Structures are given as structure tokens and as C-alpha cells.
Amino acid sequence: MGCSVEGVVAALRSAAEVVTAHRDELVELDRVIGDADHGENLKRGFTALVSKLDLSEPPATPSAALKLAATTLISTVGGAAGPLYGTALLRAATSVGDAAELDAAGVAAALRAALDGVVARGKAEPGDKTMVDALTPAVAAAEAAAASGSTVAEVLSAAADAADEGAASTVPLVARKGRASYLGERSANHLDPGSRSTALLLRSFAESAGGGDR
Amino acid sequence: MGCSVEGVVAALRSAAEVVTAHRDELVELDRVIGDADHGENLKRGFTALVSKLDLSEPPATPSAALKLAATTLISTVGGAAGPLYGTALLRAATSVGDAAELDAAGVAAALRAALDGVVARGKAEPGDKTMVDALTPAVAAAEAAAASGSTVAEVLSAAADAADEGAASTVPLVARKGRASYLGERSANHLDPGSRSTALLLRSFAESAGGGDR
Amino acid sequence: MKVGLVIVSHSARLAEGVAELAAQMAPDVIVLPAGGMATGGLGTDYEAVSNALDRAESGAGVVLLYDLGSARMTAELAVESLGDPSRAYVVDAPLVEGAVAAAVAAQGDATLDGVAEAAAGAAREA
């Protein structure tokens, strides 16, 4: 029930599909409290990633796949999500080390490393109305699931559920990081685009691992 | 011994010649503690003024001549000297009112108004290493000369002498206004370009009025 | 009817770049660049600033931001030559950060005072 490099690559391809399908939604969310590019940014980045996966040698390890995703997003996203998700994936790649297969604990640890990377890069705290508000509960849920003997799919599914709730929790918040912070009080009553994309990405990973249903 | 509109126009034309002759010197001074354009800026502005004097109806009054110079410098100089000398000339124009001829007291009052304009516009104080350091003593000298019964030419000559000294006094100063202020301590030991051009302009006015010799 | 912005700079590209950056988060706000000299070099152009000031005014007033001190002086002269100089503020703010903050405030229908305050208070975040 572990996750091999093929599983990681499949999850990344699935993420690309989901991001592309939700491009307009993410753009609209970002239009209200940002610069209307979050969906386009992620679509650009994940499309570039799929091209690389199609054209170059397949990555040899989960870590290599995550690293390829990281460097591609860093180079192509163009907005805050690039360095943030890029750093998250770099840290996740380091966390999984040279393992050929990720188990549930390994996935939870990689998610923790990803969150730490986002926080190190963006300096946001929970409640600042950013992707951190989706990723923080997702990591906690993943760790709890892994500790209670869940499969990788179940761990990711728990993370995705928690991320959905975390994203929803950003609605009433006033943004303190990112472009939305320029809006002050006017940023309240809107869903943060980055928290939404985090939830979408985790859901796509869960579905790719076979545990998509809630 | 007063100064008619023809005298004012002649003084402005003479200023244009002097500024053009000293273009390179002023550029070099500005290269050391600024952006190397003060001479070019003033040459551009006064050349445009001469064109206007050549091409349009001659101004009817000293005030009109000063106002034409003001608006032309404001529109064409492109650097700090444009709004500063422009405001000086606007205030001088207001000061002389509709007088057909300026007497010594009128010239001194116009210089005082010009200084007030430069200070209102640029907020520099004496000692900040700007044209204010040349103009301030020049006005005092002009007022003293006018009070003691000097001619217009003598008033301007006294002003020019004092401006020369005032300009020289900027050498040891550390700039607190204008671009040179970015240099901090490194601005010391250099002559301020604007104080030099102020001295040159007053000298050209004095010479044009027939009192150029010290 | 939103407050308009004018970006006064010594460089045409700088003014245009600030205007496009600020406009991105404020699609309904008029943000006009007034940069460089008519002759093409680096410097400020009083007529360009005056023209931009006119075109940025749609009834709610205009905020002008500037790069260096001589641009501030040119902006002030342009404002003083308005019929009603109280309808335009030259604001002392970091240019890029102030322009984005001001544009976002104007997009949110802030008043002239509100937009000016947003610019002047532009913190370094985002």
C-alpha cells in the first residue's frame, strides 16, 4: 500500500489535470482579493511539469519526482505560488530521502516538511489567510491518520478533508500576507485562492492514491 | 538707471549665453555629486527661452518677461533646477507687479521673492548645500546695496559677488537636499552645481545691467 | 467614479512599469504614467504630468506619486496650476509600494483622503 515513484508521478499528473480544470475558479478567487492569476500561474507551472515528465527520463525515485516538480514550478509559475509550492516540494523531496517507496508515515512527514517550507519561505502564520491555513490542518490530520495505522491513500484523504475545512476557514479572515493584505478589511468574506489550490492539490493526490472519496 | 522690459529680456538672453558657455562645467560639477545633467538641463531650458523670445511677441512688461522665463524653464529643464528656478522667476514676476521699470529696491525685492520661492519649493535651509546657499547671501547683499542707494547694476553686482562667496561656501558642506544628499559624507569637498549656476546667473544679470565688474 | 493616480518619474519605463503593476490589482482605476522628458532622456516633464493629471481626474480627485525630489517639485507645480488644487494630492510614499496600495484603495472606492493615506501608509507587505 506504499507509494512508488510511479505513484508520485501519477499524483503530479493528476494534480496538473485538477489545476487545469479549476483554472478559472482559481483565477476568479484571485481576481477578488489579488491579481487574477493564481489559476493561470498554476496551470502554467503544472503544464510545464507534465511536458517535462513526458519528454525527459522518468524520475528514478519519489524524491527525484518531487524535486523535478519543485524546480519546474519555481521556474514557471511566476507568482507567489511558485516559490511557495516549489519550496514545499523541495522540502518534501528532502524529507523522503532516497526511499524507493513512501509509506503512510513517510507521506505525513513529507507533508510536514512541505508546510515547514511554505512557512519558512512566506513567513505566514495560521490565520493570515493563506495556503498555510489549509496546509496546517492537513498536516495535522495526515499525522494523526498515519499514527493510527492508515494507508497512504487514507492519510492523503484525511489531509484533503482537513485542507478543505482549512480553506473554508479563510473566508472570514482579513489577509495579513500576500497581495490580499493590501485590501485590509476588504479581504474578508472571500476564500483565499492559495488555500483553495492547496485543498485541490491534496484531493488530487488522494484520488490518485485511490482514496479520493470522503 | 532703472531696468525696463528690454533690460530684463537682455539679462535673460545674457543668462542663456552664460549658461551655455558654462554647460560643461556645470555638468562636471553635477557628475561628481549628482547625475551629470545640471549644465545640460539649464542649457536646454535657456535655449528654449531664447527661442521663445525670438519667435513670439516681445513681452510687454518686466513681469511678463520673467513669467515667460519661468514657464519655459518649468517646462523644459527636466531636473530640480526647473521647478526651483521656475518658481523663483514666478515669484519675482509677481513681486515686480505691473511696473514698467524696475528700480534698485524693486530688483532687491524681486530677488527676495525669488529666494522665498526656491525655499518654498525645495524646503532647503542654508547649509544644506544647495542653490539656497548662494541665493541667500545674494539677497542680503542686494537689499543692503539697494538700501544704501546703489543703482540696479550695483545691486546685481553686489548680489553676484555674494553669490560667488555663497557658492564657494558649499564646498565643505555635506548635502542634505537634492540628489547629492544620497552621497552623505562623500558629498563634502565638492562645489554644489546649483549654487554655482545661481552665481553665474546673477553675474550675467549684473553684466547685462552694466555692472558686471567687481 | 474612482480616485485616479499619476506616477511621476524621471524614467518613462519606470512610470509605465509602476502603472501596470498598480493597475493589475485595480482594473477600474485610472493609473497614468508620466515619466521621462519629452526629448526622451531621464528627467521630469511638466506638461506630461499636467496632461496625466487632467486625464486621471474623473471627479473623485487624483493622487500623484513620484520617484525623486525633483519629480515631487514638478508634480506640485502641476497641481498648483489646477483650477482647484485641492482636488489632487502629491503624496510622499515609497513609489512602487505606495502606488499599489493607493490603487487598491481607489479600486475599493476610497475617498481622495483615503487613497492618499493608503499610499502614505504603504507598508512593505505582500
Added chain:
Amino acid sequence: MKVGLVIVSHSARLAEGVAELAAQMAPDVIVLPAGGMATGGLGTDYEAVSNALDRAESGAGVVLLYDLGSARMTAELAVESLGDPSRAYVVDAPLVEGAVAAAVAAQGDATLDGVAEAAAGAAREA
């Protein structure tokens, strides 16, 4: 050997404008723009920043200035990927004012620390 500067911006024109303004008072300083995305739109380009960082380094180090937070993050990633990340500082400063102050300091042969401090302390004068 002077400290170099890299101007990281979402807008190519903004970066170029800041670079030309800063270079005007610092003719011997390398001031490189890294603005906009490779595809032309508004955004930051990691490769462009990395390249500029390499080219701005002549042995005395490099100071990077940025417009908005996401440009800061891109700049930091570029610095972290250097052989010796301690040779480049990403400085939190108002972009235009900081760039001019940094360029003038670099022109005056300030050290890497000195240039970074000049940028960070850029007051609004001049």
C-alpha cells in the same frame, strides 16, 4: 570591484526603469533588471533573476531589491541556489529609493554590508 545590484520586479519595464534611474548616479555599478516573466506577462522569472545575479557579481557581492513579496521569495530562492549564498543579500527596502541609495553607495565602494544598509535605510530625500 563594486557591489552589483539586481532589481527583481513583476514588470520588465519597472525593473528596467529602476535600473536606469539608479545607474544614472552610479555609472560604474552593475545594476541589472530582472523583471517580468519569460512569457512576457507580469510576474517574476526565477531564471532571469539567477542569471542577473550571476552577471552582477564581480567579486564584491550583490544586493537584490524587489517590488512585492512574491518577488522577494523568488530572489531568495535564487540566492539560496548560489555556491556561496552569503555573497548576495535580498534587502527589504522601498524599491526605487533603495535602489538609488544602494547604487550610490556601491559607486562609492561601500562593502556588501554597506550597500545593503544604504538600501534598507533609504530615506525619502533628494
